[in-house]
Amino acid sequence: MTAAIDFYFDFSSPYGYFASTRIDELAQKYGRFVAWHPILLGVVFKTTGSSPLPQIPLKGEYCWRDFERTARFHGIEYKRPAHFPLPTTHAARAMLWLQNHHGADTATAFARSVYHALFVDDINIAEPAEIAKLAEPLGVDVLAMDAGATSYQIKDQLKAEIEVAMAKGVFGSPFVIIDGEPFWGFDRFNQIEDHLKRGRQTELRAVTSVDGNKEKKPA
């Protein structure tokens, strides 16, 4: 039970941002690692027929209120962004390039910066120049990143990554898959924790039965 927890998100998703502030801490508590997967909801919505939340009649007005209340309820920093909704293609491609060339840790640190920039500092992360500014402190060659993020190779990779995600049933953000069990929404973090807890209990029982005398007191 040490396979990565898959965490899918779109950089423009407020609930994805909320999840990003908690997912690693939660996974570590149960000895698990998180694989971060940027996706594009715009592509997914072509299949599901959905629209960005704030553009849906009635739901739109509600969701702005819910973003703020949910952030407050969970003690997460949040400021309503002025640039919204906005294209997140460049940010997602830059993240894939970072995963390929600098590894998961740098890419995840970058993803946190992008989310913080959009949902706390109100920065227009659709701008490649802003994305470069966020990558620079991580010791990244931002010209190489920019060239990589706009290459056909990375464009094709992002398309394929989203196809894989949808084939696994991903249709929203945040979306978490743990050992084949799918969870949609930041609301499901309590069920995710419950799932991880049960998984660990099963694992502990298995270890005990292999090393059979563990539960007996020494004579």
Added chain:
Amino acid sequence: MTAAIDFYFDFSSPYGYFASTRIDELAQKYGRFVAWHPILLGVVFKTTGSSPLPQIPLKGEYCWRDFERTARFHGIEYKRPAHFPLPTTHAARAMLWLQNHHGADTATAFARSVYHALFVDDINIAEPAEIAKLAEPLGVDVLAMDAGATSYQIKDQLKAEIEVAMAKGVFGSPFVIIDGEPFWGFDRFNQIEDHLKRGRQTELRAVTSVDGNKEKKPA
């Protein structure tokens, strides 16, 4: 702070059913009363452009899994219904007639029976005969109820009730409004409780400041 909590639901909504098993208990804990409002998601979806969850690609397969897992997580009885989605117009109209002619308590008891019939006993609640069977044990004249539920007066009332709900921002099921604050989804019950708790604290502080010496120790 004793105004009713407004609880909107469609009889075919599994999350509405889950909410129906908890809403009164939660309200009573904070000295509040619940006004139950049956609505028709089919009418609401004409405005929001949504579809019943199980009919949406990708989301559809997920939601059946989530219904079961969520019921288990919260310890709520649930069995996947064979008749689904199904029209809930007759059930909603019968409930309005019961509210008009037998009062809120009988109508709410009826609503609980309808939800239990669909989501535990797998009964086709689209059938007026099944609805009559559920109302009979409540001492209701089922012939009068059936006539009432199919009358123009009740048809018009349900339409108008749904218009009122949408004017207040309701777009899903369950939907709860407390003192103007809207909450969508059974997932929001923790935020609802938080809201009720804060409301009561405000009220208690107000009482204390009127009766100024309450916090001082006796001399």
